[in-house]
Amino acid sequence: MSVLWLVLALSCLVLQQVQSNKYEGYKIYELPKAKARSAVLDQALAVLSMNDTHYEVFSSGSQPARIMVHPEEQLNFVQLLDGHSLNYRVLNSNVGRTLRRQFATDRKLRNKFPYRGNGRLGTERFYSHGEINQYIEDLAQEQPRRVFVKTVGRSYERRLMKTVTITNGDGRRNKNVILVDGGFHAREWISPATVVYLIDELVNNLSENADLLLDYDWVILPVVNPDGYEYTQLSEDTRMWRKTRKPSSADCIGTDPNRNFDFHWNEGGASDNPCADTYAGSNAFSEPEAQVVSDLIHSHAARGKMYLTLHSFGPYILYPWGWTSDLPDTVADLHEVAQAGFDAILADTGTFYEIGSSTNKLYVAAGASDDYAFNAGFPISFTMELPPGGTGFDPPASAIDRMVKETFVGIAAMARKVVQKYPLA
Numbered sequence: 380m381s382v383l384w385l386v387l388a389l390s391c392l393v394l395q396q397v398q399s400n401k402y403e404g405y406k407i408y409e410l411p412k413a414k415a416r417s418a419v420l421d422q423a424l425a426v427l428s429m430n431d432t433h434y435e436v437f438s439s440g441s442q443p444a445r446i447m448v449h450p451e452e453q454l455n456f457v458q459l460l461d462g463h464s465l466n467y468r469v470l471n472s473n474v475g476r477t478l479r480r481q482f483a484t485d486r487k488l489r490n491k492f493p494y495r496g497n498g499r500l501g502t503e504r505f506y507s508h509g510e511i512n513q514y515i516e517d518l519a520q521e522q523p524r525r526v527f528v529k530t531v532g533r534s535y536e537r538r539l540m541k542t543v544t545i546t547n548g549d550g551r552r553n554k555n556v557i558l559v560d561g562g563f564h565a566r567e568w569i570s571p572a573t574v575v576y577l578i579d580e581l582v583n584n585l586s587e588n589a590d591l592l593l594d595y596d597w598v599i600l601p602v603v604n605p606d607g608y609e610y611t612q613l614s615e616d617t618r619m620w621r622k623t624r625k626p627s628s629a630d631c632i633g634t635d636p637n638r639n640f641d642f643h644w645n646e647g648g649a650s651d652n653p654c655a656d657t658y659a660g661s662n663a664f665s666e667p668e669a670q671v672v673s674d675l676i677h678s679h680a681a682r683g684k685m686y687l688t689l690h691s692f693g694p695y696i697l698y699p700w701g702w703t704s705d706l707p708d709t710v711a712d713l714h715e716v717a718q719a720g721f722d723a724i725l726a727d728t729g730t731f732y733e734i735g736s737s738t739n740k741l742y743v744a745a746g747a748s749d750d751y752a753f754n755a756g757f758p759i760s761f762t763m764e765l766p767p768g769g770t771g772f773d774p775p776a777s778a779i780d781r782m783v784k785e786t787f788v789g790i791a792a793m794a795r796k797v798v799q800k801y802p803l804a
């Protein structure tokens with residue numbers, strides 16, 4: 380009997396070891412919006428968050444702050460909050476467990492909903508970079524007059540970066556352009572998922588979206604950072620990766636591709652530390668992925684009317700500038716288009732987006748793609764931070780359908796406003 384108990388105890392131990400991951404015991408705390416926090420507390424939080432092995436600030440800005448804290452630091456952290464009599468709540472009591480469950484679900488869904496190579500990707504699950512590339516190739520084969528795929532570069536790990544151009548098939552050239560990308564930050568899986576849904580709507584639902592394709596072509600890069608995106612799909616331990624995968628120093632890997640653009644590069648909101656999540660890179664455009672997006676921006680700038688880059692999480696619709704709190708001269712145009720997206724989403728689902736300039740609504744982030752595209756000539760340039768899900772950056776697969784449809788309502792409304800404001804010359 381005692382031997383049986385020993386075997387049982389041992390196998391439980393083994394099972395626990397198999398199951399535990401890097402984020403075991405990590406908690407996520409939600410703090411009130413900045414207005415409700417004291418400056419003293421915010422200074423203390425800023426000091427704590429420099430310890431980036433134990434703290435990660437998931438969100439700040441004008442939304443409630445979310446901070447992920449290592450088990451060893453939780454007591455300290457809570458004492459700090461209590462010392463300032465701050466109301467907080469534990470949003471997630473074990474990030475490791477949440478990720479473990481999500482990975483198990485994702486594995487099941489992959490088997491249940493394989494990509495059948497038929498130009499249809501549903502909203503049941505998240506897809507790999509390879510599947511998304513195959514999907515756009517299949518669409519182009521199916522609709523050779525309307526859908527065009529182009530290889531525009533390679534990532535550091537040599538993955539093919541492909542754009543899909545969607546037209547209404549009337550063969551007219553030199554239309555205006557809306558340029559969209561997703562998957563800058565590896566862990567923000569809902570971004571490529573939304574791009575896939577956008578592609579599906581524009582290609583397969585032409586009757587509803589004909590006005591968006593009459594005088595406009597859409598050029599879309601679904602995954603800007605494919606190496607990082609694939610890395611986050613490897614295991615629970617890598618799920619929270621944000622950066623590219625090119626070594627940044629002897630000890631660390633990756634640069635924040637959205638701090639790597641050559642416009643006021645590294646002038647704020649980025650880090651010089653190669654190990655940090657917001658590392659700006661050794662120089663502007665050190666990352667081949669950022670260079671690819673830059674080339675796309677320049678090659679479409681003459682006809683480009685809106686640049687839209689999809690991130691998570693907010694929800695925010697952000698416009699330039701991200702390098703300064705000053706506002707562009709044409710802020711009224713930017714705000715008008717953002718407002719159209721805001722109104723449409725609010726009416727559709729009740730989700731309340733914040734709209735404003737990146738620096739004023741979220742934080743300083745110099746060297747980002749939206750500032751770069753705006754400066755290069757796109758009159759409308761937005762970063763859309765989709766709503767949080769799961770622990771923040773990781774909405775579960777069950778949330779995809781609802782989130783991508785909601786976001787599409789906003790994108791379509793903004794595009795309609797752009798089409799109206801900037802008719803074909």
Ligand SMILES: [Zn+2]
Binds near residue numbers: 564567
């Ligand atoms: Zn992002």
